[in-house]
Amino acid sequence: MESKLKIESNDWCPGCGNFGIIRAEEMALKELKLDNESTVVVSGIGCSGKLPHFMNMRISGVHTLHGRALAFALGIKLANPRLNVIINAGDGDTYGIGAGHFVNAGRRNVDMVLVVHDNGVYGLTKGQAAPTLPYGEKTKSLPKPNIMNAINPLAVALASGYTFVARGYAYDVVHLKEIVKKAITHKGMALIDVLQPCPTYNDINTKEWYDKRVYKLESEGWDPVVKSESEAQEKLEKAIGKALIYSEKIPIGVFYQNELVPTFEDRIKSNIPNYLENPPALQQIDSNGISIFDPLTIINKVE
Amino acid sequence: MQISWLTGGPQGSGVDTAANIFSSTIIKLGYYVFGSREYYSNIKGRHSYFNISISDKPVNSLNSKVDILAAFDAETVFQHFDELKGYLIVDKSIFNDSLDSQRLMEDEIKERAESILDKQGLEHTVKGVVDYLKSINIAVYDVDFSSIISRIIKDLSIDAYLALRAKNIIAISLSLSLLGADKSFLLQAIKERFKNELFYRFNSAAVDYSYNLIESRFKLNKRESKRFYSLDGNTLSALGKIAGGLRFQSYYPITPASDESTFIEANQILNLDKDIKGGVVVVQTEDELSAINSAIGAALTGARAATATSGPGFSLMAEGISWAGMNEVPVVITYYMRGAPSTGLPTRSGQADLKFALNAGHGEFPRIVLASGLHYEVMSDAAYALNLAARYQTPVIHIIEKSLANTYSSIEEDLLKVRLKIDKIKRADSESIKDYKRFLCTEDGVSPFAPLGETRIFYSGDEHDEYGYISEAPLNREKIYKKRMKKLDTADKEIPYNDRVRVLGNKDARYAVLTWGSPTGPLSDIIADNLLDILVVQVKIFNPYPSSYIKEILSNKTLIAVENNYNALGAEILKENTGIDVKKRILKLTGRVIYKDELYDALNKIIKSDTDKVFINDGK
Numbered sequence: 001m002e003s004k005l006k007i008e009s010n011d012w013c014p015g016c017g018n019f020g021i022i023r024a025e026e027m028a029l030k031e032l033k034l035d036n037e038s039t040v041v042v043s044g045i046g047c048s049g050k051l052p053h054f055m056n057m058r059i060s061g062v063h064t065l066h067g068r069a070l071a072f073a074l075g076i077k078l079a080n081p082r083l084n085v086i087i088n089a090g091d092g093d094t095y096g097i098g099a100g101h102f103v104n105a106g107r108r109n110v111d112m113v114l115v116v117h118d119n120g121v122y123g124l125t126k127g128q129a130a131p132t133l134p135y136g137e138k139t140k141s142l143p144k145p146n147i148m149n150a151i152n153p154l155a156v157a158l159a160s161g162y163t164f165v166a167r168g169y170a171y172d173v174v175h176l177k178e179i180v181k182k183a184i185t186h187k188g189m190a191l192i193d194v195l196q197p198c199p200t201y202n203d204i205n206t207k208e209w210y211d212k213r214v215y216k217l218e219s220e221g222w223d224p225v226v227k228s229e230s231e232a233q234e235k236l237e238k239a240i241g242k243a244l245i246y247s248e249k250i251p252i253g254v255f256y257q258n259e260l261v262p263t264f265e266d267r268i269k270s271n272i273p274n275y276l277e278n279p280p281a282l283q284q285i286d287s288n289g290i291s292i293f294d295p296l297t298i299i300n301k302v303e
Numbered sequence: 304m305q306i307s308w309l310t311g312g313p314q315g316s317g318v319d320t321a322a323n324i325f326s327s328t329i330i331k332l333g334y335y336v337f338g339s340r341e342y343y344s345n346i347k348g349r350h351s352y353f354n355i356s357i358s359d360k361p362v363n364s365l366n367s368k369v370d371i372l373a374a375f376d377a378e379t380v381f382q383h384f385d386e387l388k389g390y391l392i393v394d395k396s397i398f399n400d401s402l403d404s405q406r407l408m409e410d411e412i413k414e415r416a417e418s419i420l421d422k423q424g425l426e427h428t429v430k431g432v433v434d435y436l437k438s439i440n441i442a443v444y445d446v447d448f449s450s451i452i453s454r455i456i457k458d459l460s461i462d463a464y465l466a467l468r469a470k471n472i473i474a475i476s477l478s479l480s481l482l483g484a485d486k487s488f489l490l491q492a493i494k495e496r497f498k499n500e501l502f503y504r505f506n507s508a509a510v511d512y513s514y515n516l517i518e519s520r521f522k523l524n525k526r527e528s529k530r531f532y533s534l535d536g537n538t539l540s541a542l543g544k545i546a547g548g549l550r551f552q553s554y555y556p557i558t559p560a561s562d563e564s565t566f567i568e569a570n571q572i573l574n575l576d577k578d579i580k581g582g583v584v585v586v587q588t589e590d591e592l593s594a595i596n597s598a599i600g601a602a603l604t605g606a607r608a609a610t611a612t613s614g615p616g617f618s619l620m621a622e623g624i625s626w627a628g629m630n631e632v633p634v635v636i637t638y639y640m641r642g643a644p645s646t647g648l649p650t651r652s653g654q655a656d657l658k659f660a661l662n663a664g665h666g667e668f669p670r671i672v673l674a675s676g677l678h679y680e681v682m683s684d685a686a687y688a689l690n691l692a693a694r695y696q697t698p699v700i701h702i703i704e705k706s707l708a709n710t711y712s713s714i715e716e717d718l719l720k721v722r723l724k725i726d727k728i729k730r731a732d733s734e735s736i737k738d739y740k741r742f743l744c745t746e747d748g749v750s751p752f753a754p755l756g757e758t759r760i761f762y763s764g765d766e767h768d769e770y771g772y773i774s775e776a777p778l779n780r781e782k783i784y785k786k787r788m789k790k791l792d793t794a795d796k797e798i799p800y801n802d803r804v805r806v807l808g809n810k811d812a813r814y815a816v817l818t819w820g821s822p823t824g825p826l827s828d829i830i831a832d833n834l835l836d837i838l839v840v841q842v843k844i845f846n847p848y849p850s851s852y853i854k855e856i857l858s859n860k861t862l863i864a865v866e867n868n869y870n871a872l873g874a875e876i877l878k879e880n881t882g883i884d885v886k887k888r889i890l891k892l893t894g895r896v897i898y899k900d901e902l903y904d905a906l907n908k909i910i911k912s913d914t915d916k917v918f919i920n921d922g923k
Contacts, residue, residue, distance in 0.1 A: 005759075006738075008772050040755050042600075045764075053761070053773060060755050062603065063763035063773070064596065065626055071593035075600025076755060078584050079551045079608065083756050104589035272572055272582035280606035281754060283581050285548030286725035291686070292576040295542040295719050299532055301570070 008053040015207075017170030017196025021117060022051055024173045025086065028180035029057065039084045040076055044069040044093035046124045048117035051088045067098030070105050070114065077110050080281035081265045084184065091118040095131040095153055102153075105189055106160025108264040113183040113190045116153065117170075119198040120205055127201030140203045154243035154255060157191045158236060163261050164190035165239065166254040169214050170197070171207055179254060187259050195250070210250070217242070217253030226258035304359050306482070306521065307366045309386070310474055311352030311379035314345055320496065321471030322353035325478065326533050328492040329357050330713055332484055333526030336533055337362040337824070339710040339896055341923070344558070344649040349407050350378050352923070357482075359526060360831070363677055363712060363824035367898035367921035371481060373474040375448055377429050378405050381416045382923050384432045390520065391436055392477045393429065394448035394470070402427040412923060444481070444517045448473050451512045455505050465501070469509035476510040483519030486510065530716040536681050536707035537562040539714070540637055543685025544609060545573065545583060546723045549635075551601035551608040553586045553594040558649050559708045560611040560639040591616035595623035595636065602627075602634045603762065605728075605754030607689050609635035613705075614643045614656050621663040624698050628668025630762045630771075631742065631750065631787065633692035633699075633728060637685070640704040640820075642894040651894025652705035654820055654867040657876065660700050661845055667784075669695065669791035672845040674702035676805070676823030678712045683723060684843075687802070690726040694797075695790045696749055704867070706821035706896045728752045740769040744782065748789030795847035803844035804853055812838045814910060815860040817885055819843070819873045822865045825899040834903055835910075842873060848880040863887040863909055865902065888916045895922030 012018045029035040039059040041052035045066035052061025064072045069089045077085045094102050094116045105114070120133040127141035131151050138145040157165045164186040168176040176194065183190035195214065197207050217224070224239065226232045239256035269275045286292060308325070312318040319340070326336050335358045342351035354369070356362045370389035374380045377400035380393060402408075402416055417427060423438065425431035433443050448470050455466045472493070479489050490507055497503040534542075541563045544552070554564035564585055573581035584601075588594045594610045601608035612620065617638055627634050642648025643655050660672050671691050675681045681703060688701040731739060731751035736758040743750040750769075753760055761771030766783065768774040805823075808830040815838040816826055826839045840856055842849075862885040864874035869892060874885035889905045891897050901921040908914055 006770065006772075037756055037758055050773070053763070058759045060758075060760040061762070061771075062600070062755070063761075063765065065622055065764055068592060068596045068623070071588070071596035072600035072603075074586070074588070074593065075551065075553065075597030075602075075608065076604055077600075078586060078597070079601035079606040080604040080754075080756055083604070100589050101593055104593070268584060272584070274580050275582055275584070278580065278582065280550035280582075280584050280601060280608070281604035281756075283550050283606070284575075284579060285550070285581075285607065286727065287576065289725055289727065291546045291548065291723045291725050292579060293546045293548075293573060293581075294576070294722070295546055295682070296716070297574050298542060298545070298570045299534070299719065 005056065005058060007056055010054045012047060013200045015199040016047065017119060017194070017198070018047060018051065018117060020170035020173045020176065021115065021194055021196065022054060024168070024176035024180055025115065026055060026057060027177045028184060029059070032181060032184055034084050034184065035059065038082065039086065042069050042073040042076065042085060042087045044089035044098065046090040046093055046122065048088050048090040048093065067093055067096070068101065069093065070098060070101040073112055074110060077112050078264070078268070080279055081111070081276060082279070085112045086184070087112060087114045089114070089116055090130070091116055091120065091132045092122045092130040095151055103156065103160045106157060106162045109161060109163055109188045109261055110264040111187055111189070113180070113192065115180070116191065116193045117196050118153070118193050119196045119202055121198050121201045123198050123201055137204055140201055152243060152246065153191070153193045155240050158240050158243060158256060162191045163188035163258045164254070165243070165256045166190070166192045167252045168192050168194040169210060169252050170194050171210070172252070175216065175252065182254060186257060188261060188263050195252070213248060213250040214252050215249060217251050217255065222253065224254045224257045226260060229260060232258055232260065305362065305366070306357040306371070307354065307369045308357065308371045308373070308478060309352060309354045309369045309383055310373040311350055311382065312376050312471065313348050313378070314342055314351040315347035317468055317471045318351055318353060321475050322355065324472070324489070324492045324496050325475045326355060326711070327495070328479060328484065328489045330531060330533055331488045331492060332523055333528035334359060334523065335362050335531070335713045337364060337710065337712040338533070339365055341895065342650050350382055352379065352383070362828060364828045364899040365896060366900045368900055371478055373478045375470040375474050378408055380429050380432050381405060381408065382412060384436060385415065385419060387436065387441055389441065390481060391433070391441060391443045392474060392481065392517070393433065393443065393445050395445040396447055396449040398428065398430040398433070398445070400429050444477065446473070446477060446513065446516050451509065454512055455508050459505055459508060461501070461505055466505055469506055472506045472509040473513045476513045477517055480514045480517055481519060482521045482523040484523040485525060486514050531713040532716065532719065533711050533713050534678065535709060535711035536678060536703050537709070538566055539678055539681040540685045540703055541566040543682035543723070544689065546682070547686030547689035548607040548725055549583060549609055549689060550581065551584050551598065551606045553588050553597045553610045554612065555588055555591045555594045555616055557613050557616045559641060559705045560613045560616070560637065562708070563611045563637065591619040592623065595620035599623060599627050599632050599634050602632050603755050607693070609637060609689070611637040611639065613639040613641045615646065617656070617659070617663065624670070625664035625666055625668065626764045627698045628664060628666070628670060629764055631696040633696050635688045635692050635699045635701060637701045637703060639708050640702055648894040650705070652821065652867060652896065653894060654704060654872065655869070657845070657872040660702060661876070668787055669697045669794065670846060671695065671697065671699045671794060672702065673699070673843055674820045674845065675707060676820055676841050676843070677827065678707065679714055679718050681707060686723040690724065693728040694726050695794050696728070696752060697790060702820060704821045710896065741771045742767065742769045742783060742786065744769060744786045747793040748786050749793065791847055798844065798847065800849050800852040803842070803849040804856070805841040805843055806856060807839040807841070808837050810838055812836045813861055814838070814863060815840055815857055816863045816865055816906070817842070817857070817874055817877060818865040822867065822897045825897050825902045826865065828899050829903055835906055837906070845876055848876065850880045853877065854881045854883065857883055861887070863889060863906065865889045865897070867891050867897065886915055889919060890916070891919045893920045893922065898922065
């Protein structure tokens, strides 16, 4: 702790939405007293992938592969469930090349937070269309208008089983920070899709464009929390309906939260009773360099 | 003494169960077995069969010529009668079944059977085959299985559909009767297998009603022996991994790898020494991308982690393996090799992916590739793979072919009792983690490890400095690049040659047979039986390659490569590393195991004639 923290120089473009996201995340971690070694920030590839490198706190960073941040995070969290695992990845990263992991993460409900930097373009490769760029739009560097439709990430997450689904806005840092805090304290798999202008390559969905449209769910008294099994279905349906609203008005905030669903860690615990006390990362495997496992304990059971 | 027994039937009809009962009976009698399961990529209905070698000494291979064929369905008769040299046990009630009505049989095998029958002017039925076999002096025991089944239905008042399942048991009961085995061992094996009382009753009735129907031709008396267990490659790998400290395994379903993972999951709660309770987390992921990358993630926390797959899945893992190489992650990939390219022969074997295992993943980085050849070494190799990964902090690929995964042999209890060594990873001390450099440059290239959670740690697939921070600076690139690669030199210095190459047979022999993986089985049996004066050189670790040692062993010898691929890839790797060219080759591409008898014939042909290349293709 005493040594001065050496961090890398931030090389994001001036005005990038990433600045808002990193600040919100840092503030949330600090307020939750998780700005330490217990937090592991796992990232994918793209501008967002550099986020852990630029965080000014004693967290650890695992800068992985394009699309695979969730897969790395899965192994990290399950091998040591005591770690606080946050994933930062781009929209192409998560909803394009990593779509399989994105959907399947909902089936498991591992207690982690996925923050998606959603700017509609592949910034680091000079602005190609990402899965959230609407059909017909021609951002600056596209040779022709986008001929693919956009997906609705919140609706996909809700349909896939995410138990915390939220949308944030990178330029409303304080609001985003509160969402991040809620996501971290939520027990289960959380998605925060963060609307984020790309000042360099997305000349359509600019700060001005978003500022006119975003409004907070709280302002209309939205209650996302499932308090009993009996209201789970209704709240999920309503949340999906709300998620589909994305045009002249764009709601931000927490759309849905359900802590009644067992986490994957709970489910493993039901198979391995001492899993949380003795997870894979902390197990003793030898005694003075000799394995403490006798294969006959299994062979005789199976025979 | 070696007896070869074969039984078959439609997949899903209980052939597996029957063959397992047969093997465990043989083991109870004190004999060694080596068994193989051949099956189609199909759930129900297609022909699957078991071929089992019985011996009074350890056995690691099969013969393609069968002493006893036990058949209760027509396809088994049509498929295998031309492999028979001894006795046919057959259900009389299938005599009129015709070859033409075998809808799922491959045309190639049908035509082969037809041509044999046509030559003798025999009809295309089981009866025709029986007449043919009698004409070549093969004893045929035709037993009316149906009347035995009817008797079971009547005496035990059970449903016909249940009683029909006893056909398998009748086949093995008749086989053991022919072998001259005491009935009580079979009844004991049945009792252990069927916990359900009704199943035990009708299956033991099937034994009682059939055992005395044929006289014995062999004398398989109870033999005093060490205690041993019959275990297949999948199970041995699973046990070895757990012994080696595996606590996280991820996988995506694929033949023939998944059996390992499901076995681990079924036995995931570990009762360790001193009443320590452990547990292996097994995760079925959405694809192999997630399988490799979640295993890598788990390894970063300090858990021993691995995945298991076969060719198609391994292809998807390439990018993750490259990341693990770049980030110096101790992760193990158990590579179950099967018939390739593409989906290839999903349930058959092959050795064509060796160079892929050695090269998958972009860029240069150290990796260790080891291949097991015999069952008893699968377990220790699996643990060793985890140790090597920890020692050199790099991906380790452990190759086990389908011919080892789905074959089994009797392993002596003593070999299973051996407590395997654990080489712990070099950990960073409390002082160095205060300003922790994950990729600290050291003398041997290996940096002290700290698990995620212990301190501030950085990893990046981008080139990085000693901290793990991204750096594209040219001299740092050179420094870290060299540091990574140095680990392979360290491994080359440290890993004993005996772990990398195994030598069997006569060191002074003129002929040296170079092989790797499963062909080691029949070769070691050829040596054990003193059938040929040869030296067998089995390469076990391909990277770091034991170049100078192998050069010495092979000097002044005539070399023959034996492999299950087209280009003799193991021999190509030898040439790449030593310049030694292996001109003579025995190759098998059919996806089936290499049989001892066909290999013996092929070796003789190469040794006695001037032949350079022989393709062998026995087995259905």
